[in-house]
Amino acid sequence: MTRTVPAILRDLKARWADLKDLPVRFLFEDDSARFADFSFGQGDLLADLSKTAMTREVLSDLLALAEATGVEQKRDAMFAGEKINTTEDRAVLHVALRNRSNRPIKVDGADVMPDVNGVLERVCDFADKIRAGRIRGATGLPFTDVVNIGIGGSDLGPAMAARALSPYREGGPRVHFVSNVDGAHITDTLADLTPETTLFLIASKTFTTLETMTNAASARDWIASKLTDRAVRSHFAAISTNISKATEFGIAEDRIFGFWDWVGGRYSVWSAIGLPVAIAVGAESFKAFLAGAHEMDEHFRTEPLGSNLPVLMALSGIWHRDICGFATHGVVPYDQRLELFAAHLQQLDMESNGKRVTLSGEPATMETGPVVWGAPGTNAQHAFFQLLHQGTEIVPIDFLVAAEPHEDLGDHHDKLIANCFAQSAALMVGRDAEEVRAQLAEKGMEPDAVEALAPHKVFPGSRPTVTLLYKTLDPRTLGRLLALYEHRVFVQGAVWGINSFDQWGVELGKELAASLLGVVRDGASPEEHDPSTAGLVAHLRSLRGR
Ligand code: F6P
DSSP states (O other), rough: OOOHHHHHHHHHHHHHHHTTTTOGGGGGGOTTTHHTEEEEEOOOOEEOTSSSSOOOHHHHHHHHHHHHHHHHHHHHHHHOOOOOOOTTOOOOHHHHTTTTTOOOEEEEEOHHHHHHHHHHHHHHHHOOOOOOHHHHHOTSSSSOOOEEOGGGGGGGHHHHHHHHTTOOOOOEEEEEEESSSSSSHOOOOOOOOGGGGGGEEOOOOOOHHHHHHHHHHHHHHHHHHHHHHGGGHEEEEEEEEHHHHHHHHHHGGGGEEOOOSOGGGGGGGGTGHHHHHHHHHHHHHHHHHHHHHHHHHHHHSSSSSOOOOOHHHHHHHIIIIIIIIEEEEEEEEEEEEGGGHHHHHHHHHHHHOOBBBBBTSSSSSOOOEEEEEOOOOOOOGTTTTHHHHHSOOOOOOEEEEEOOOOOOOOTTTHHHHHHHHEEEEEEEEBBBBHHHHHHHHHTTTTHHHHHHHHHHHOOOOOEEEEEEEESOOOOHHHHHHHHHHHHHHHHHHHTTTTTOOGGGGGGHHHHHHOOOOHHHTOOOOOTTTHHHHHHHHHHHHHHHHH
């Protein structure tokens, strides 16, 4: 008999009640196949889920949950171009942007692939001409620096990817990212740049976002004042779905790269929003990045749920969030070049799944998106790992590490991997009081002192981790990793029954900021705002003397 979702959740909770006091390391004792059975692959990429408290029974219940919540049907609807973003009446087709097989994908009956391929070719052509110095600035000099002005999905994805793929730059221009409306960001970025050799990319799906438009106007003033008004056309390009606004801004039509309303901002690095990445690493590497994502798409689209990497990663997240009650999710890549990975995932996951109502507008019955955070190892070990090992809050962590580095630099990479493996082992195995006491006694410590110190040196263990291990962080693998996390987010949203593709939660703050600008900049009365905000305005005015 098929179980209902509440029945499956009840069963999972009962399993957790039995498992929660059982050390995870014990799960390996009578089970020599545990590592093999709980590690899942896609090509050279392996995800080890064995260091979690999931048992075969748990996994089977979680797979039943995926089936009962219609994950496969929802996935197929996304790939088929159905308008699954119901609150905005839009299809969700970032997978079309990297559909290197060119299989037709239709929205409203029309295949989107010819347009997708057309823009991709323009992006690649422009990128390679900038790299080769065939497109130059107003004074005839080649571009040495490219500044992407955008925020959120128009910044985080490309900034992360350009940084991750820096070994593939091969003499391409330096790429910078300006996002914050804080004038410090653009000021500090431009301080070291030369107008004659700087190209600006204005990246905004809507071309109305306050931060981006403010920074774009300052960049245009910088070029116009240091060069000429006419130079603006040679030093700017735009990436947007709002072509008329980009033209109005003064950007030449052949420098505007479009995309479509079915590309969500946080899923847009695969579109023309990826232009800074294409300029940084060249068209060939950019296409390899897309091809890697397409490989993961095909895996997600065709692999049975029980061996489907994004599905399994998502289900382990559901287990930790909804059954074990762990409220946050950490991502720790042992790769300095993935230093922006957690920041990108934070938007991807929290903007997608930070929802409190289901698709039908009813309150969600399960906990939805966790708080996502992280930083690269080994640095993170010296910052927040104390809490991971011995704090009262349990944080499931994803570790990411490559077998091969890009550098030939002594034993740096061996030390990096050793640290990564050591952390997940320590988090799982822990160190019990008996072992601690024996160690202290062996050092000759008095029994009283041993008893006083021992509790501080105990590691409870059983702290869940998933390790992703792959050959090397090349464009293809970065594409696979990012697509893996996108689909992980999708599957979780599907299980929770929410819309992972809208973001109404960012609207209220934007509206209030617009009205408070009238108060802060133009001296309007703060009366209509709450008393606390009005109090802050009064203190601000006293500090500014106006
Ligand atoms: O404020 C959230 C958001 O709408 C994101 O979803 C989006 O990526 C970002 O702002 C930037 O929007 P745009 O690309 O339209 O400037």
